[in-house]
Amino acid sequence: MTAARLYAVTVLGHDRPGIIAEVTAGLADLGLNIEDTTMTLLRGHFAMMLVCSTEGADGRVAPSEIEHALTPLTAGGELDVSVRPVNDEPTPTTGGSSWVLTVHGGDRPGIVSAIVREVASAGGNITDLTTRLSGELYLLVAELDLPSSADPAAVEASIKAAATDVGVTATLRAVEADDL
Amino acid sequence: MSPHSPHGTDSERVAAWTEAELGLDGRVLEVVRAPDPVLATAGERVDPTAEEWVQLAADLVATMRVSPGCVGLAAQQVGVAAQVFCVDVSEHPKARTHHGTFVLCNAEVVEASRNDKAREGCMSVPDFTGDVKRASRLVVTGQLPGTGEQVTFETDAFEARALQHEMDHCQGFLFLDRVAGAHAVHPRQTYL
Numbered sequence: 001m002t003a004a005r006l007y008a009v010t011v012l013g014h015d016r017p018g019i020i021a022e023v024t025a026g027l028a029d030l031g032l033n034i035e036d037t038t039m040t041l042l043r044g045h046f047a048m049m050l051v052c053s054t055e056g057a058d059g060r061v062a063p064s065e066i067e068h069a070l071t072p073l074t075a076g077g078e079l080d081v082s083v084r085p086v087n088d089e090p091t092p093t094t095g096g097s098s099w100v101l102t103v104h105g106g107d108r109p110g111i112v113s114a115i116v117r118e119v120a121s122a123g124g125n126i127t128d129l130t131t132r133l134s135g136e137l138y139l140l141v142a143e144l145d146l147p148s149s150a151d152p153a154a155v156e157a158s159i160k161a162a163a164t165d166v167g168v169t170a171t172l173r174a175v176e177a178d179d180l
Numbered sequence: 181m182s183p184h185s186p187h188g189t190d191s192e193r194v195a196a197w198t199e200a201e202l203g204l205d206g207r208v209l210e211v212v213r214a215p216d217p218v219l220a221t222a223g224e225r226v227d228p229t230a231e232e233w234v235q236l237a238a239d240l241v242a243t244m245r246v247s248p249g250c251v252g253l254a255a256q257q258v259g260v261a262a263q264v265f266c267v268d269v270s271e272h273p274k275a276r277t278h279h280g281t282f283v284l285c286n287a288e289v290v291e292a293s294r295n296d297k298a299r300e301g302c303m304s305v306p307d308f309t310g311d312v313k314r315a316s317r318l319v320v321t322g323q324l325p326g327t328g329e330q331v332t333f334e335t336d337a338f339e340a341r342a343l344q345h346e347m348d349h350c351q352g353f354l355f356l357d358r359v360a361g362a363h364a365v366h367p368r369q370t371y372l
Contacts, residue, residue, distance in 0.1 A: 100360065104220075104357075134307035136215055141364070169357075175361075
């Protein structure tokens with residue numbers, strides 16, 4: 001038996017009912033097992049990213065077969081589909097701390113860049129990030145891990161200073177997990 | 181001023197309060213929206229007996245009353261960075277304990293416990309809702325506008341959430357600053 005392979009599938013473009021049904025039917029027909037998935041609308045555009053495994057298909061699915069199975073989606077020219085093999089990525093354990101960062105204020109170019117530069121320079125790793133624009137209001141919410149070597153108060157101060165420079169406000173809060 | 185127990189024996193006083201005590205008519209003010217910087221500005225402490233703050237208290241109640249579905253309004257939301265807000269959750273289905281309509285100045289949390297996550301909206305952030313964890317048992321203290329009496333009382337459930345949301349406004353925070361994570365903000369589907 002061939003070792004299971006992982007494929008990353010992305011679908012982007014004009015939203016309409018039925019896209020997810022068609023993509024997942026195409027993958028299921030090949031015996032692929034969908035693992036992690038995120039799908040959303042970005043300013044009304046459909047955006048899907050998923051990782052699927054050939055585990056249920058004895059590892060015998062080539063990328064070209066997946067692309068072929070999803071061809072009907074791209075026929076109308078309104079959706080782009082890409083398939084590429086990816087390696088198994090072990091989830092790193094930081095041994096540090098988890099935080100939620102909120103940034104909001106008047107929209108202008110460069111807000112995300114100015115903020116995440118401070119996270120990166122502290123060795124922080126952003127694990128999830130969403131931004132939304134509504135009218136004049138720009139909103140960023142990120143989840144991030146800080147290494148145990150980082151001083152959270154200093155990181156927060158540098159993020160707040162960067163936020164002030166671009167005319168927005170930032171709040172950094174520790175993630176509270178209530179184990180039950 | 182009479183002393184009160186740690187858990188607040190002023191519930192009846194707060195519940196009996198109405199804006200009629202203020203003795204002046206409230207004006208309906210325009211509600212400001214994010215990203216107006218006043219919403220990110222911590223409010224100053226106020227003299228609850230001074231006429232300008234008594235007037236603001238009446239204005240907040242009047243503005244809340246004409247805003248459909250509005251259960252609370254803070255000074256920042258009408259463009260004033262001050263520690264004054266009004267609340268009235270009495271008609272809300274998620275309310276358990278409630279104290280009708282009241283205004284508090286310089287309010288602070290005395291005790292908070294029993295965290296509970298729920299989805300919040302805000303008149304100043306009309307396009308989003310967010311999942312926010314807040315205490316569902318709360319003891320607050322603050323001053324009533326007009327008389328300036330210090331009142332301390334306990335509440336729970338939706339009134340506790342509303343009080344924390346409004347006290348956040350008074351410190352320059354929005355519910356957006358408290359959301360639980362990157363997927364805890366939602367475009368609003370329905371408008372009140």
